[in-house]
Amino acid sequence: MLTIRSLTKRFPGTLALDDVRFDLRAGEVHALLGENGAGKSTLIKCLTGAYRPDGGEIRLDGAKIAPRSTSEAQELGIGTVYQEVNLLPNLTVAQNLCFGREPRRAGMIRTRAMTRAAQDMLDPYGLDIDVTRDLGHYSVAIRQIVAIARAVALSGKVLILDEPTASLDAREVKMLFDVVRGLKARGLGIVFVSHFLDQVFDLSDRVTVLRNGRHIVTEDIAALDRLSLIEHMLGHALETEVADHATSHDAVIARPEMLTFRGMGRAGVVGPFDLDVGQGEVVGLAGLLGSGRTESAEYLFGLRSGGTAEDIKGPIPIDTPRKAIAAGFGFAPEDRKTDGIVAELSVRENIALALQARRGWARPMPRAEQQRLARMYIERLDIRTSDAEKAVGDLSGGNQQKVVLARWLAMNPRFLILDEPTRGIDVGAHAEILRLIHELVGEGMSLLVISSELDELIAVADRVIVVRDRAHVAELTGAEIRADTIVRAIARHDEIGEVA
């Protein structure tokens, strides 16, 4: 009943959706999968009217639609429930359910009629709660179901569930899934976004995988196993990677040990894990979203404290980012918009920031030196900007990433952590950043590269550590670094062994 054809959405510097197709039948749960930046949320935002697509068409029951706002999408029949429930916790359940269309008489809200209407709305969900109490009084799972009830009552054809289970426990997930199955039986089409593969297998009828804004596959869930699903999500092309392998991973090269980390992490977050990094070595960190890979980096950079670090000269304190930086570490975070760039400052100031912070406020870098630095990195990293005084927020994603990289390269760190260095940037910039990684390693810098793109890890890493379920579960070196071994290590569920 819902068909999307060649949907395209462009943001400055990146193609968020590239010729994507998707279809939804009445009475099915269709899972939408992909890593961060694959285009899931962009696709949903196009469906709900938050974004206007640049190309392609959306048809609902055969009629072409172009929702311009969430409320317009609702009127057309497309309702959405987000992970962070978009209801008002300080209003009662009934007020939330009837918000904006309260039963009125002469302009006054009829409270009793509203309570009855709310109870009627919740009836089909087997939810027996006091609708006159504040919504905030109830658990997230019940709020989630109230949100679903509201969305279904308002729209009633297509229901989009965006990561609905992220903050639920197992019993609540089951309760939610029963509700979703009930809706499915009533003939609604349900789009289910989740990064919990178990739940996807449990609930869905069909799966669509997106990667880098492209449609990868749409299959019946029965036709896919865990392994192939992960392969689709992370992507790999076997031929190219074997060739690549022969050149770079012929032998495990013995490198002088530079940094040793012991007992990094804390139960419930990630680890604890140990890590040794050699000089000029690239350690890759592979794993799915939510596996604990970013948290691992946060421990190594002192954003979270737990564990000890040592180099040849003895222990080094790294329990705050400032100490880690003083120890010669650098960290280019995954979400460069919120954690990386300082958007309103210029390219020059962003590049000089870390260096200036290390020098201290009393020793300002002369403007001429900042300009020289900025010019040098604009040239070396090919940062596309009209000049060094342009605000970084006005650059494209790839160029913003290069500015963050330049900031760290200017510090000449000995250990640089790159969390998803190529996410959301165009192909050209992608290749340049990989080239840069090779160059840095040649200069003796050690790198930790976190990536959800297998090809990328295989191309750059000397050693790949696989993170799963908040633990480092496998370490692959030399010829073992292949897409199939990594995927198997990520996918290995309950069985033990198999991975070398």
Place this chain on the structure above:
Amino acid sequence: MQRTLTQLAPQLVTLAAVVLLVWVVFPGFLDIRLVDGRLVGPVIDILKRGAPVALLATGMTLVIATRGIDLSVGTVMAICGAVAAWAIDGGFGLGGALALAIVAGLVAGLWNGTLVAIVGIQPIVATLILMTAGRGIAQLITEGRILTFTHDGFAWLGSGTLLAVPVPAVIWVLTGIAAALLMRRTALGLLVEAVGINRRAAALAGVNATVLLIAVYMASGLCAALAGIITAADIRGADANNAGLWLELDAILAVVIGGNSLLGGRFSVAASLIGAMIIQTIDTGILLAGFPSEYNLVIKAALVLVILVLQSPRFAAEWRTWRAARAEPRPAGQVQEDAP
């Protein structure tokens, strides 16, 4: 210099316009005479009377640059004035009284800064605590009375002159210059802006955001202490109830009229100081123009509204589009697409 002037142009033009407006209503406005070795005239009066708001605006600019706000400055003025008056009466001497008042201001700033940077309370709430509780502290110091004193050296700070110029005017100009130099000749300005725009990213780049935040609230407390000293010296007494009352709002207004964004980031101390003078010119101008006093606040509000509308980005954009449309027959205003 050229660049600084260009950046300050909107504020300078506004100030000139307000001065012109007052001059039209009150032709003697720009007269300045030398009487008994002191400059006198409405303009000199504005420079003197504007001192508390100018001082508060200097500190407030830095706080607002970090995406904060300091509602407590008016109250801190009262506390510091009370401390100074109490110390003079207690025989601590001029130096002791000034030192104690300044320490009181710094401690108030440390308190605010700790609540914001370490405890993590929203600045508006954190400083509201001291704003309300502080009056009580000041009243405890003055024991509920207006604490008067006789000390010519201290009174000179409020009503004396230096080279014919009122001392308060000298103090705010020097403080403003010191703050601007401290921010722009060191890296503090850049670091403060970085923290204001994106605290997390700045901290990840190694900026000591916590210390920096505490420091700007302490700077604001210091400026409030100076303002409190001047006010107490001027009336030769500390009035815990009325000293600095509502001045925090004038200070915030001065920063905003100075074109600084309440969302933090890029800031200019000089622009805020011009903003403070614009406000004082309006205040003094209304009095000089001889309107019945009950009209004062309404006229002030109307003028401030006009200024803010004229300075708003939306108005500026409309104005540019309109001019472009007049300059060229075809519409030149290219619509810029917003990034997500």
